Amino acid sequence: AQSVSQHNHHVILSEAASLELGCNYSYGGTVNLFWYVQYPGQHLQLLLKYFSGDPLVKGIKGFEAEFIKSKFSFNLRKPSVQWSDTAEYFCAVIVSGSARQLTFGSGTQLTVLP
């Protein structure tokens, strides 16, 4: 069974700092990759997704992620964070063509200080 690892449980940054959240998965076949975000008191929502094609994926609110197949990684980046980016971020993977079970990482809580 596939698993997803998010190495940072809690990240604290000042506004305008750059962000990179790590995500690694353990499956050697074709995967579809997602980053979800959960703002305080709000629904879990999709930030970006990778199915195929360009490994650099751009999402909402200035976020992007790069799929590096050789490293089994899908790290999330943002060049300059804002206070409103404070939230919990989840990486998730589906094995392509499987029964569509999303496997989530344990999440990273990002706190941005004003």
Add this chain to the structure above:
Amino acid sequence: DGGITQSPKYLFRKEGQNVTLSCEQNLNHDAMYWYRQDPGQGLRLIYYSQIVNDFQKGDIAEGYSVSREKKESFPLTVTSAQKNPTAFYLCASSMIGLAGVDNEQFFGPGTRLTVL
């Protein structure tokens, strides 16, 4: 508005009681899912259903049951057999993609269950 609704938002129950959490979607999605979210553990899949009257166990199905009598509804029952039921429960839905194409899951607002 199209979306997923879950009710109630907060739910309290006594030990030994069964409780049912509601999930309704008007997105015309074929697939529906139930997840449990615990601090530091991310989301774990309880049950999912890809078609009416059919559902499959996820990673942590023990102590839970579901039904899928209608396309838009996928209620979850937390039974007294679930040893640690206090958690945040999230329902999701998605289209069934074409071969080789998976589709985004949309999430409801969640129900926070506390067992007293």
